[in-house]
Amino acid sequence: MLQPSIPPVEPRPSLNTAAKLNVGDRLLRALYPPRANAWQLRWLGFAMLVLAAIFPWLGGPFYTRLAIESFLFGATALSVDILLGYAGLLSLGQAAYFGLAAYISALMYLHVTQSFWLVLVAVVTAVAVFSLVLGAVAIRAKGVYFALITFGAAEILSKIAHNTRAIGGSDGLIGIPVPRITLLPGVTIDLQNNFVFYYAVLGVLVLIYIGTRRILDSGFGAVLRAIRDNSDRVPYLGYNSFWYKLLAYIMAAQVAAVGGLIYPLLRGFVAPHLFGFEVSTKAVVMSLVGGVGTLLGPLAGSVIVTFLESAVGSYTERHLLVLGVIFIVFVMFLPDGLIGLARRLSASRGKAAP
Amino acid sequence: MEDLLGYLHVVVLPQVIDALIIGVALALVALGLTLIFGLLDVINLAHGDLYMLGGYAAFMLVGWGAGYWSALVLVPILVGAVGWALEELGIRPLLPRADRAIVTLLLTFGVSLVLRDIAQVVWGTETHAVAPAFTGIVSFAEVFVPTYRLFVFGIALIAIFATWWLVYRTRLGAVLRATAVDPSMVASFGIPIRWVYGLTFIYGCGLAGLAGVLLSPIYAVFPTMGHDFLVMAFAVVIVGGMGSIIGAVVAALLLAQVQGLASLWIPPVWAETLVYGVMLLVLVARPGGLFNRLGEA
Numbered sequence: 001m002l003q004p005s006i007p008p009v010e011p012r013p014s015l016n017t018a019a020k021l022n023v024g025d026r027l028l029r030a031l032y033p034p035r036a037n038a039w040q041l042r043w044l045g046f047a048m049l050v051l052a053a054i055f056p057w058l059g060g061p062f063y064t065r066l067a068i069e070s071f072l073f074g075a076t077a078l079s080v081d082i083l084l085g086y087a088g089l090l091s092l093g094q095a096a097y098f099g100l101a102a103y104i105s106a107l108m109y110l111h112v113t114q115s116f117w118l119v120l121v122a123v124v125t126a127v128a129v130f131s132l133v134l135g136a137v138a139i140r141a142k143g144v145y146f147a148l149i150t151f152g153a154a155e156i157l158s159k160i161a162h163n164t165r166a167i168g169g170s171d172g173l174i175g176i177p178v179p180r181i182t183l184l185p186g187v188t189i190d191l192q193n194n195f196v197f198y199y200a201v202l203g204v205l206v207l208i209y210i211g212t213r214r215i216l217d218s219g220f221g222a223v224l225r226a227i228r229d230n231s232d233r234v235p236y237l238g239y240n241s242f243w244y245k246l247l248a249y250i251m252a253a254q255v256a257a258v259g260g261l262i263y264p265l266l267r268g269f270v271a272p273h274l275f276g277f278e279v280s281t282k283a284v285v286m287s288l289v290g291g292v293g294t295l296l297g298p299l300a301g302s303v304i305v306t307f308l309e310s311a312v313g314s315y316t317e318r319h320l321l322v323l324g325v326i327f328i329v330f331v332m333f334l335p336d337g338l339i340g341l342a343r344r345l346s347a348s349r350g351k352a353a354p
Numbered sequence: 355m356e357d358l359l360g361y362l363h364v365v366v367l368p369q370v371i372d373a374l375i376i377g378v379a380l381a382l383v384a385l386g387l388t389l390i391f392g393l394l395d396v397i398n399l400a401h402g403d404l405y406m407l408g409g410y411a412a413f414m415l416v417g418w419g420a421g422y423w424s425a426l427v428l429v430p431i432l433v434g435a436v437g438w439a440l441e442e443l444g445i446r447p448l449l450p451r452a453d454r455a456i457v458t459l460l461l462t463f464g465v466s467l468v469l470r471d472i473a474q475v476v477w478g479t480e481t482h483a484v485a486p487a488f489t490g491i492v493s494f495a496e497v498f499v500p501t502y503r504l505f506v507f508g509i510a511l512i513a514i515f516a517t518w519w520l521v522y523r524t525r526l527g528a529v530l531r532a533t534a535v536d537p538s539m540v541a542s543f544g545i546p547i548r549w550v551y552g553l554t555f556i557y558g559c560g561l562a563g564l565a566g567v568l569l570s571p572i573y574a575v576f577p578t579m580g581h582d583f584l585v586m587a588f589a590v591v592i593v594g595g596m597g598s599i600i601g602a603v604v605a606a607l608l609l610a611q612v613q614g615l616a617s618l619w620i621p622p623v624w625a626e627t628l629v630y631g632v633m634l635l636v637l638v639a640r641p642g643g644l645f646n647r648l649g650e651a
Binding site for chain 2: 147164
């Protein structure tokens with residue numbers, strides 16, 4: 001008898017819904033099941049949200065504004081995670097979109113309009129066009145080239161901003177007016193009020209997070225993860241990985257641009273360093289610290305890194321040194337970030353006391 | 355016609371010669387990058403900062419009265435040693451990881467930030483001048499070139515040819531190329547792979563150090579000099595083809611000319627942007643760069 005001694009496969013409840021999907025999707029669902037500890041992430045997200053909701057009552061205006069800044073950089077960190085954690089693309093130039101959005105919005109408030117919504121449309125359009133062109137070239141070039149091309153593009157933009165007098169040169173643009181944002185007719189958001197500003201930005205960030213999470217938990221995200229894990233096999237399932245990566249890149253660019261869109265309203269100025277490697281670097285450090293591929297980690301990481309930098313900044317001016325050391329420590333010893341560390345700790349405790 | 359010839363002679367030719375000298379120096383930095391990438395799949399983002407360390411080491415040695423010539427010999431060895439430490443302590447432990455291309459890139463990025471900030475702490479943000487080994491100007495056909503620049507050109511050319519000879523004409527080079535293709539096969543012949551990796555790192559970083567010494571009297575020394583140079587060096591390596599020795603040299607000469615000539619007519623920043631544009635165009639036409647990788651030639 002040639003009966004193979006394979007234990008019977010336990011029927012999984014998810015298979016019923018999977019039956020409606022096409023063959024490729026079903027295969028991907030089987031290869032990459034939804035994360036087993038998604039509920040842990042959900043609790044962490046809930047805890048973070050509660051903490052964020054009560055924070056303005058605990059900290060003073062300085063820390064409230066610092067928290068807003070950390071949210072804005074958090075969006076950029078989230079964009080790094082979309083690319084690195086899901087598509088397996090390391091972008092060292094997300095500052096390009098942060099800076100682009102910041103300059104466009106600053107220039108428009110200064111010279112064109114006070115309408116937030118018009119600025120939003122302009123930024124979304126410009127970022128979409130720029131990311132489409134750059135992304136198409138960078139993704140076609142594959143692998144590590146991608147990191148270098150994105151890095152170079154941000155550097156070049158920073159240099160152009162630095163040397164163009166018309167947009168302020170090395171001084172940047174100052175005195176950007178804070179507009180009143182009309183949400184609905186009769187309902188305006190007054191950003192002069194720190195509390196209003198804080199909750200508005202928090203709301204935007206939560207919306208972005210939920211939107212990103214939903215998109216990446218869909219079939220689109222599954223294909224991206226498949227591309228990340230085995231880019232050679234995916235084309236055989238009938239997926240063109242180029243378009244998936246490009247879409248992810250454009251999406252990440254828009255997410256990174258959100259930070260830049262709001263930054264001038266918070267600080268009242270823009271400067272060439274917003275394009276620079278320091279912003280891109282911070283974004284990568286933040287996602288490394290929190291945990292790549294979790295989406296929540298980079299948001300936690302951005303709060304941690306921003307407050308850490310502020311605390312360190314009162315003792316020393318050596319930001320880069322601190323960032324660099326965090327970089328090295330996390331790459332060498334904690335590659336899955338703080339969330340990964342927490343997971344491993346809880347897993348080992350589970351084993352010790354079953 | 356006379357005017358055009360005169361213009362070419364007085365304005366364009368000196369710029370071409372200048373760009374040629376910058377090109378070979380750029381090739382030195384790019385060679386180190388491309389060798390390391392070709393062998394290990396590692397993109398060393400700290401490479402520009404090793405070049406910076408080379409500049410500062412020259413500044414210190416010359417300042418202590420060691421003289422330019424001893425700096426020229428000692429600095430590449432010192433920078434090579436730093437590179438070796440980086441490989442031994444940082445990169446080797448990461449090599450077994452599946453995503454080693456990305457994690458080593460991140461690691462060297464962190465190292466780059468640390469080195470740059472350390473340079474600021476130790477030497478300050480101001481620019482330091484290094485006295486050239488000799489002054490004076492050579493002229494031929496009424497074009498004047500500082501003697502020191504000619505010397506830089508000569509040394510860089512020697513180093514480039516030495517690298518080519520080492521990689522393509524020696525037994526050591528054969529081992530290197532074989533390791534780039536199939537490390538486990540080479541290891542099964544009893545060749546200690548870790549020494550091949552280590553030596554390549556020392557050599558590549560030593561080249562960056564050499565470039566640092568050579569260029570320090572021309573551009574002076576400051577903490578972000580490596581960072582500014584790195585974007586250009588990466589453009590070179592990408593255009594030439596990651597891991598290609600000939601590609602790095604050809605692309606360095608080409609891009610230096612593009613930048614040099616373009617800055618005659620447009621502002622220097624835009625010349626740099628143009629270089630980047632050329633890089634993007636090359637990538638559109640040939641995503642892998644102009645030449646093949648090490649070992650695939």
